[in-house]
Amino acid sequence: MALTLTAIIVALVSTVFLVQNNFFSRQVARTAAQDNARSVTELIGSDVRSVTANGIVVADHRELVVHSPMALAGVCAQIPGPLTTVYVDGGMAGLDTSQVSGFALRDPLTGAWTYYDIPSWSTIESSGGQPASDCAGNGADTVGASGNFMRLRKLRSYTGFNPALGTVLMLYRNVELAFQQSEMDPATWGLFRGIYGDSLVEFATGMDTTSGFWYRTGGSTYASQVTGAGLPLVDAVRVRSEAEERATTGGAQPITYGWSVNMILRNVK
Numbered sequence: 167m168a169l170t171l172t173a174i175i176v177a178l179v180s181t182v183f184l185v186q187n188n189f190f191s192r193q194v195a196r197t198a199a200q201d202n203a204r205s206v207t208e209l210i211g212s213d214v215r216s217v218t219a220n221g222i223v224v225a226d227h228r229e230l231v232v233h234s235p236m237a238l239a240g241v242c243a244q245i246p247g248p249l250t251t252v253y254v255d256g257g258m259a260g261l262d263t264s265q266v267s268g269f270a271l272r273d274p275l276t277g278a279w280t281y282y283d284i285p286s287w288s289t290i291e292s293s294g295g296q297p298a299s300d301c302a303g304n305g306a307d308t309v310g311a312s313g314n315f316m317r318l319r320k321l322r323s324y325t326g327f328n329p330a331l332g333t334v335l336m337l338y339r340n341v342e343l344a345f346q347q348s349e350m351d352p353a354t355w356g357l358f359r360g361i362y363g364d365s366l367v368e369f370a371t372g373m374d375t376t377s378g379f380w381y382r383t384g385g386s387t388y389a390s391q392v393t394g395a396g397l398p399l400v401d402a403v404r405v406r407s408e409a410e411e412r413a414t415t416g417g418a419q420p421i422t423y424g425w426s427v428n429m430i431l432r433n434v435k
Contacts (some may be wrong), residue, residue, distance in 0.1 A: 203423050206377075211405075213232055215431070216234065217431050219278060219279065221233040223340060223397070228345050228378055231362050232341055236337045238334060239334075239336070240333070240334055245295075245300060248322060251300040252297075252315070256314075258316055267362070269337055270282065272333070274332070282324040283340070290318045295317055297316050297317045342361070343359050344357070345357060345358075354373060355371075357407070373409055380404040381404070383400055388404050406426040407424075408425075
């Protein structure tokens with residue numbers, strides 16, 4: 167009888183343990199899937215929400231390329247020849263010039279941006295000289311801020327004109343976001359990010375093929391792809407990230423979690 171009772175107790179305890187372990191495993195998997203799906207949309211949002219009109223380069227169901235602002239500058243002096251001196255908001259120290267894909271000029275009347283891609287930062291960089299002194303001659307306060315001024319060259323070769331004093335200039339990078347087969351776990355998909363034209367880095371894995379981008383060009387409907395003349399009309403991007411987390415115990419089923427976010431491009435208007 168003692169052996170029988172012991173066997174019954176062990177069986178009951180084992181059942182309770184397995185049930186609790188299965189429940190805990192599912193909760194851990196559910197939390198991981200939710201965190202993964204949400205982190206994907208947050209990463210995408212950090213690039214997408216700052217996009218302006220004409221700022222979308224590629225709008226495909228699996229791939230999105232945008233002009234992502236890096237720094238704003240104001241033209242404060244024109245030097246005889248191909249040089250333009252600008253004041254960079256926040257200074258040059260924190261700017262990773264290796265990621266600069268181009269510059270954009272803002273129309274003071276309409277507020278619209280015109281983008282100009284460049285081969286590399288060295289194409290428009292002009293070292294030497296005293297850029298702070300250039301702008302001080304036009305009344306700019308340069309005390310203690312000499313590192314916030316720099317000279318750019320050959321802007322006219324891209325724009326066709328010398329930017330006027332007071333023109334707002336943007337330095338941007340072309341950021342590519344793509345859902346594709348994961349390199350870390352080939353059985354799933356991942357979110358990749360990087361500079362357009364360069365190698366992409368996998369930032370998240372555990373996604374499935376229902377993840378992707380949709381685009382609104384006015385109204386309330388979203389399309390899975392926009393091309394050509396439709397790109398400047400995109401005013402919202404819908405991101406769906408479907409994450410799957412495998413259970414840590416053999417008897418538990420995988421947990422999936424779908425998360426969809428509509429990102430309104432407020433700077434487009």
